[in-house]
Amino acid sequence: MSGADAAASFDPLRPRLARIAYRMLGSVADAEDVVQDAFLRWLATDRDEIREPEAFLRRVVTRLCLDQLKSARARRETYVGPWLPEPVVEAEEEVEDVTLPLLMALERLSPLERAAFLLHDVFGVNFDEVGETIGRDPAAARQLASRARTHVRAARPRYDLPKEKGLEIAAAFFAASRSGDMGALRGLLAADVSLWSDGGGKVPAGLKPIHGIEDMIKLHSSLARFFAKEMSRVVRYGRINGLPGFVTIEPGGVLQTTALAIEDGRITGIYVMRNPDKLGHLGAVH
Structure with missing residues (x-):
């Protein structure tokens, strides 16, 4: 497969991958960098051997984000004043599934809790895949998501405001x-x-x-x-x-x-x- 073929199979998935990366990192620029890095890895992969490109790329993006979070936490310890995620101003037709208070609550989770919660509760990924993505068995992934759910419950909106x-x-x-x-x-x-x-x-x-x-x-x-x-x-x-x-x-x-x-x-x-x-x-x- 050529570079054009790789782009053709990757580009339809790019918005969803960017959503995962942004919710993991809270930074638009960092999310874009991670998605581009994932594309470069996709180019270098024997794509004929990949049965489910979306699942494969979701794992790549999540693992890259976990690596980024390690250094991001150190930087935020020296951040001047309160740290907020980069704002995303939504287009008219968009509906945001992770609000700003919830993004801030996610900051208090461990990287693995954050990944398990987002992949399962927000993006609907089953725990078998979540476990494979974060290097844990499905039961451990389920426990991580449950623990995260408990921590962020208060940050989730109680009802939809028109x-x-x-x-x-x-x-x-x-x-x-x-x-x-x-x-x-x-x-x-x-x-x-x-x-x-x-x-x-x-x-x-x-x-x-x-x-x-x-x-x-x-x-x-x-x-x-x-x-x-x-x-x-x-x-x-x-x-x-x-x-x-x-x-x-x-x-x-x-x-x-x-x-x-x-x-x-x-x-x-x-x-x-x-x-x-x-x-x-x-x-x-x-």
Whole structure:
């Protein structure tokens, strides 16, 4: 088989392989690198001997991700401020199966727990294949997935929020937070709301998460003074990693994404990405 034949059999699988890699790594760029590495290995493989290309490539991608996670954990120990996954702004027709809070919960799992959970619970892979992929027997793979499920249960959404309602709340949050209307903002927030802001040490951002409605109101009261001088500009509203939110150009020309976790009509989590290294793939949204 030629290189063209290899590409022809690989390219239809590329989006699904990229989804696996991104959910394993939380990085669009790293996921793209892993998928490209998998393609190079596919080129070098005797493809006539492969009965199930998708299963074979799924194993290759997962194993490459497990190798990457070892070094990624060391880098995150020295990361400046809260670490958030790179945001993915979904196209209109896309439905995200792994939301941002769940991606953050996956960070607390061991690499093998993460792989077992994602392959089985998200991508529907049977435990025989999961075990073969991660080098464990099926019973051990089942136990890893079960343990992961217990750890991430609280991060999984309790019910589906209609897309239109979520974007309506996102627009109301943007208007209240930028105009300085703290009364309207208070009405949108849950009492135990939390905020994570990832600047990676490259742009100004909170070095620690903020928890509780009163501290959130204080923060936005301070920020309102800056917005009075230079207002944010909304590039677009949409779903970001499964959550309603928006992409903005902030004072100083900083590109930013804001994703909102919402329960019972109130905002419980605010996830702000400001690190330019994690927003390069959104360059076209300007």
